[in-house]
Amino acid sequence: MRGQILGVDVRSGDGLVAGEDGERYTFSPEDWAQHGEPSRGQLVDFEAAAGRARNVFPVPVAPAAAPPATPTSTAAAPVPTTDRNKYIAAVLAFLFGIFGIHRFYLGRVTSGIIMAVLTFTVIGALVTVPLSIVDMVRYLVMSDRDFAARYGR
Incomplete structure (x- = not known):
């Protein structure tokens, strides 16, 4: 199931996930299946079992769209005009x-x-x-x- 981390206790590492089903699930540091630490607002994928989130993985975020390869292309930039010749x-x-x-x-x-x-x-x-x-x-x-x-x- 997919969800979003609502918060993580910095002392214990326990956290709370809001699942896409509208329910809330708790997880412990042992359930976090990735290097690094979970953070508030992070999208995750997890297995729900008796009100707990198990095997919590962060959802990969698609990279931002790259800027055009040629910044001087006429389609990307407006063409300047002048009344001078x-x-x-x-x-x-x-x-x-x-x-x-x-x-x-x-x-x-x-x-x-x-x-x-x-x-x-x-x-x-x-x-x-x-x-x-x-x-x-x-x-x-x-x-x-x-x-x-x-x-x-």
Whole structure:
């Protein structure tokens, strides 16, 4: 019969099982037929004999469902969306990248302001020109999914 352990006396090891028939059965440590100790709430299988539970075994619990093998599969994760276009961002980076216009377009206002301010210095212009070219190439090689995840709203 199947049942559930209602409690176990920590001093004596005696316990009480609620059987699926609605009756309660007592058991002693000698009736526990498994290594380890019984615990409250544990599902068990046992033989009922004159109000006692004999040969009490824990019921194996099925393992939890494993997560999908590929966490990036399109069926498991929602597809991110954006109202921005990576090709437009790349063109803006190529034409006006030194001023950070592409950063404003993508919602990166702080870095856009920094690039615009740096452009007015010679050293800043030397930094923003390569940075805008790197941004352009990065937008073009980035997948649509990654672009939407990074720059989506």
